[in-house]
Amino acid sequence: MAAKPFLTDIETIRRRAREHLRRGAVTEGYGADRDAVIALLNAALATEIVCTLRYRDHHHAASGIHAKSVAAEFLEHAEEEQQHADQLAERITQLGGRPNLSPDGLLGRSHSEYVEGEDIVQMLEEDLVAERIAIDSYREIVQYLGDRDPTTRRLMEAILAKEEEHAEDLSTLLGELGRQGEPAAEPPRRAAR
Numbered sequence: 001m002a003a004k005p006f007l008t009d010i011e012t013i014r015r016r017a018r019e020h021l022r023r024g025a026v027t028e029g030y031g032a033d034r035d036a037v038i039a040l041l042n043a044a045l046a047t048e049i050v051c052t053l054r055y056r057d058h059h060h061a062a063s064g065i066h067a068k069s070v071a072a073e074f075l076e077h078a079e080e081e082q083q084h085a086d087q088l089a090e091r092i093t094q095l096g097g098r099p100n101l102s103p104d105g106l107l108g109r110s111h112s113e114y115v116e117g118e119d120i121v122q123m124l125e126e127d128l129v130a131e132r133i134a135i136d137s138y139r140e141i142v143q144y145l146g147d148r149d150p151t152t153r154r155l156m157e158a159i160l161a162k163e164e165e166h167a168e169d170l171s172t173l174l175g176e177l178g179r180q181g182e183p184a185a186e187p188p189r190r191a192a193r
Helices: 010-018 034-061 067-094 120-145 150-180
Strands: none
Touching: 034 067, 034 120, 034 150, 067 120, 067 150, 120 150
């Protein structure tokens, strides 16, 4: 049995590179189901947008003794979630898809929920729940991609690592608030929607 060559014949690679030029980065060697990957990425995009909005809401609504430092953490997380959304949209475009940024059906496409919380502790808990949902769903996306789409897999692994960091931050904040005896805050006054 002859050993498989390390690299496809260079003439074959050159010929394939000239075929289907409009596909951009998606070459014949792409091993994943592109439509399925784009659908997964659009769901992750919706998740990141919902998380961005929830963190921004929590940033503005946080009140209580420790509100300033926790609100700053919420804002930092919101900005990082927005970066993730932008990275996902860029990858969807590279794969020849269109990022679904429509607000119609956003919550239905998102893995996480949009729950405001009545006080700073509930906000932290809801954000931690959302991060844990993202961690599990993104880990499954990474496993699904395997070696068929290493570029998307690496992107999702990087986002997954940041979501795990967010979860640890939130867990630590919840633990610190509990030890410091954060009093129950009055529910933030919200305008009618």
